[in-house]
Amino acid sequence: MLDKLGLIAVRHPLPFRLNHVNCFMAKGEETWTIIDAGLNNEVSRALWDKVIGDKPVGQIFLTHYHPDHFGYAGGLQQKTGAQLAMSNIDADAGMKSWNEAFLEALPGYYKAAGIPQEAAQEMVDNTRSFQPLVTPFPKVGHYFEEGEKVHIGRLEYEVLFVPGHSDGMVCFYQREHNVLLSADHILPRISPNISYWFHGDPNPLQTYMNSLEKIRKLDVDWLIPSHGEPFRGANKRINELLAHHEERLDATWQMLAQPLTIFEVRERLFDRALTVHEMRFAVGETLAHLEYLRADGRCERTMAADRWVYQQT
Numbered sequence: 498m499l500d501k502l503g504l505i506a507v508r509h510p511l512p513f514r515l516n517h518v519n520c521f522m523a524k525g526e527e528t529w530t531i532i533d534a535g536l537n538n539e540v541s542r543a544l545w546d547k548v549i550g551d552k553p554v555g556q557i558f559l560t561h562y563h564p565d566h567f568g569y570a571g572g573l574q575q576k577t578g579a580q581l582a583m584s585n586i587d588a589d590a591g592m593k594s595w596n597e598a599f600l601e602a603l604p605g606y607y608k609a610a611g612i613p614q615e616a617a618q619e620m621v622d623n624t625r626s627f628q629p630l631v632t633p634f635p636k637v638g639h640y641f642e643e644g645e646k647v648h649i650g651r652l653e654y655e656v657l658f659v660p661g662h663s664d665g666m667v668c669f670y671q672r673e674h675n676v677l678l679s680a681d682h683i684l685p686r687i688s689p690n691i692s693y694w695f696h697g698d699p700n701p702l703q704t705y706m707n708s709l710e711k712i713r714k715l716d717v718d719w720l721i722p723s724h725g726e727p728f729r730g731a732n733k734r735i736n737e738l739l740a741h742h743e744e745r746l747d748a749t750w751q752m753l754a755q756p757l758t759i760f761e762v763r764e765r766l767f768d769r770a771l772t773v774h775e776m777r778f779a780v781g782e783t784l785a786h787l788e789y790l791r792a793d794g795r796c797e798r799t800m801a802a803d804r805w806v807y808q809q810t
Contacts (some may be wrong), residue, residue, distance in 0.1 A: 502721075503523050507545075507548050509535035512538075514775065515724060520532060521678070523650025532669070535569050538568075542569065560667055561662065561680065590663065610784070611761060620773055643658045644657070652671055654669040657677075661682070670715065679722045681723050685720075688741050689738075692782050692784070699792075700792045720734070750796065758804050797810050
């Protein structure tokens with residue numbers, strides 16, 4: 498399917514359990530388009546140098562602001578002189594998510610989540626360690642709008658806003674071939690991380706489910722994800738993802754027969770050893786499920802001893 502679309506996958510290794518990200522390139526009439534950039538690290542910089550060579554790059558499209566997609570965007574833009582486009586929401590998030598003001602506020606949020614002080618400090622330090630991997634920031638020349646038409650290579654795509662995994666997430670839909678460049682919105686083997694990061698959309702899991710329903714209406718044949726291989730059958734995968742979250746929500750609600758902090762729920766939902774990076778994601782995902790239940794009226798949150806405590810209503 499990549500050949501039909503004129504797309505080249507550029508698979509960047511990542512230093513995490515999720516060990517790669519797929520970026521893409523396509524040749525237009527005069528210049529190339531790049532989708533997503535990888536981290537700003539030596540591995541990604543060397544890979545782009547090799548893949549781009551002397552190819553003229555006219556535009557860089559970013560699907561969302563997370564480091565493995567946004568990280569090297571500024572450096573790649575400086576290297577190529579390309580115009581860069583992404584959503585306004587995620588451009589703002591990308592500029593703010595690793596700045597000192599947010600990092601200084603994090604310990605307070607983690608304390609309220611019931612995270613032990615030493616673990617909380619490790620999580621703050623882990624977040625801070627991403628600063629060199631996401632800078633220099635890109636200069637955004639265009640903000641995507643819902644439904645606008647863009648050219649990636651020789652084909653026209655529609656920009657679809659699918660918030661959830663990030664507040665300003667976009668995918669690209671090629672209608673004639675019924676193919677979605679699904680980024681991190683729909684992945685073949687794992688459930689995309691849906692987290693509340695103490696900023697932005699207060700109920701990202703509800704938003705994510707709404708975005709899945711939006712894509713379901715298209716009955717997409719082929720999906721080309723940012724992690725894993727292209728696969729067929731969007732609606733089957735959407736059903737699996739929705740069922741997964743309903744199961745997790747039910748399990749979370751059952752736990753709340755007794756009052757629990759966010760960290761105590763996290764310990765029960767993710768009962769395996771986690772790296773500090775994985776711990777940040779697990780806390781964010783736990784909080785997203787708790788806030789979904791709270792918005793749905795199925796649990797309440799109170800403050801006790803400077804900790805948020807959740808319990809069934």
